[in-house]
Amino acid sequence: MLNLRREFSIVLVSLVMFFIMGVVAHAQTVRQIVMIDPAHGGTDTGVIGVDKVAEKDLTLAIALAVKKELSGDPRFEIVLTREADKTISLEERRNLVLKTKPALFLSLHVNAGFGRNASGFELYYPGFKNVDLPQSPAKQGVTDLKTRHLNETVKLARLVRQNLDILFPRKGRGLREADVPQLEGLNTPALIVEIGFATNPDEKRKLTNGKTQTEIARALARSIKTYF
Numbered sequence: 001m002l003n004l005r006r007e008f009s010i011v012l013v014s015l016v017m018f019f020i021m022g023v024v025a026h027a028q029t030v031r032q033i034v035m036i037d038p039a040h041g042g043t044d045t046g047v048i049g050v051d052k053v054a055e056k057d058l059t060l061a062i063a064l065a066v067k068k069e070l071s072g073d074p075r076f077e078i079v080l081t082r083e084a085d086k087t088i089s090l091e092e093r094r095n096l097v098l099k100t101k102p103a104l105f106l107s108l109h110v111n112a113g114f115g116r117n118a119s120g121f122e123l124y125y126p127g128f129k130n131v132d133l134p135q136s137p138a139k140q141g142v143t144d145l146k147t148r149h150l151n152e153t154v155k156l157a158r159l160v161r162q163n164l165d166i167l168f169p170r171k172g173r174g175l176r177e178a179d180v181p182q183l184e185g186l187n188t189p190a191l192i193v194e195i196g197f198a199t200n201p202d203e204k205r206k207l208t209n210g211k212t213q214t215e216i217a218r219a220l221a222r223s224i225k226t227y228f
């Protein structure tokens with residue numbers, strides 16, 4: 001009797017172990033898809049800064065560096081909206097998001113204007129302004145679903161701000177709401193990062209420097225890792 005009970009225990013423990021191993025293996029194989037969008041490209045140069053540096057080239061260089069930073073991490077699959085200097089419309093970017101269904105969408109831009117002294121990164125997200133507030137408590141669940149990805153975006157924005165502040169001390173210009181046409185109607189957590197000003201000679205130097213590009217990519221990669 002005693003032996004039977006012992007054998008039963010061994011079988012039970014084995015089953016539990018097998019189950020745990022299965023769960024762990026599953027977690028390791030399911031990768032989070034992170035979509036990085038180097039804005040502009042091809043005939044769309046984006047802003048032109050000091051020494052005629054084009055936004056499209058800076059966003060691509062930094063996006064490729066982010067991909068490199070995260071490619072060794074088995075938790076992520078990194079998809080770029082473009083990996084070369086080619087023209088992609090907002091419609092095409094939207095179709096890519098629909099097809100890929102990323103867990104996170106990060107669009108990279110470079111700023112310009114407001115004189116040569118304007119500096120610092122800016123963060124934009126689709127914002128809560130287009131979300132209908134619930135008319136009745138019964139509709140609260142629907143609103144929660146509509147706002148969940150926005151709350152997630154705010155969480156990511158905080159991390160990006162912390163990590164970019166190291167590179168551009170006290171120069172962050174906050175989190176603002178903006179329309180993101182390529183994501184309209186989609187519930188994807190999405191953040192637009194205007195990394196710095198190409199029209200500011202000092203920031204242009206940083207944005208075109210390979211070493212600083214790697215540091216910016218590391219700051220963004222660190223934010224993504226902490227977010228998940």
Ligand SMILES: [Zn+2]
Nearest residue numbers: 039046109110
């Ligand atoms: Zn842009």
